[in-house]
Amino acid sequence: MKTSLLAAIAASLSVALASAPSAAQDAPSQGQPGQKEGGSGGGQQRGVQGGGREGGRGGPRGGGPGAGAANVEGAMKGMNRGLKAIKAAVGDAAKKPEALKLVSEMQRDCAAAKSMPLPAAYTKGAADDAARQKLEAEYAADMRKLMRMLVDLEDAIAADKADEAKALLARIEEQREHSHKELGVD
Numbered sequence: 001m002k003t004s005l006l007a008a009i010a011a012s013l014s015v016a017l018a019s020a021p022s023a024a025q026d027a028p029s030q031g032q033p034g035q036k037e038g039g040s041g042g043g044q045q046r047g048v049q050g051g052g053r054e055g056g057r058g059g060p061r062g063g064g065p066g067a068g069a070a071n072v073e074g075a076m077k078g079m080n081r082g083l084k085a086i087k088a089a090v091g092d093a094a095k096k097p098e099a100l101k102l103v104s105e106m107q108r109d110c111a112a113a114k115s116m117p118l119p120a121a122y123t124k125g126a127a128d129d130a131a132r133q134k135l136e137a138e139y140a141a142d143m144r145k146l147m148r149m150l151v152d153l154e155d156a157i158a159a160d161k162a163d164e165a166k167a168l169l170a171r172i173e174e175q176r177e178h179s180h181k182e183l184g185v186d
């Protein structure tokens with residue numbers, strides 16, 4: 001009796017766990033979009049959805065059309081999750097549709113970041129206006145490069161070119177390292 005009650009509880013728990021969003025472990029902690037800098041679209045929270053899964057500041061996770069990151073930080077976090085998931089999916093034919101969807105979502109996050117100004121925290125150290133503008137131009141140029149690579153990645157996955165896709169993933173990571181280093185992110 002006791003045992004069967006326990007078994008029933010265990011069974012219902014595992015059902016609940018199985019149906020819980022898999023996002024939990026790396027979901028952004030809580031709260032609203034960081035809004036830590038001025039460049040978040042004038043304080044609007046574009047596309048941030050009410051559901052817990054969206055998690056507020058982390059940007060979209062499988063959000064529907066129109067969902068979008070509210071700031072650069074959220075878009076970056078979205079790209080980070082996407083990159084990890086794509087790396088795990090590339091080369092597995094059964095995961096091709098998922099990989100294609102993930103790449104599109106990364107492109108959306110990239111476009112979101114690209115459409116927002118470089119957060120002021122990263123231009124604070126600029127000696128003058130010209131230096132600040134140079135940093136902003138570099139940010140924009142690097143985001144364009146990233147977007148091109150993401151479109152190439154989509155092509156490679158669509159054409160079942162796993163090796164090419166893996167090489168692009170490596171280049172995307174190099175770009176991330178390079179840009180973060182240049183800007184002093186981390």
Ligand code: HEM
Nearest residue numbers: 072073076077079080083119139142143146175176179185
């Ligand atoms: C796929 C490539 C990239 C990934 C996965 C990525 C990932 C990340 C992550 C995880 C963060 C930290 C977010 C946080 O927790 O605060 C971040 C921050 C940032 N990244 Fe990237 N990044 C990528 C490419 C780039 C590129 C190309 C640029 C510049 C052109 C860039 C500029 C920044 C900036 C400025 C921040 C700071 C955002 C803030 O704190 O407001 N990133 N990125």
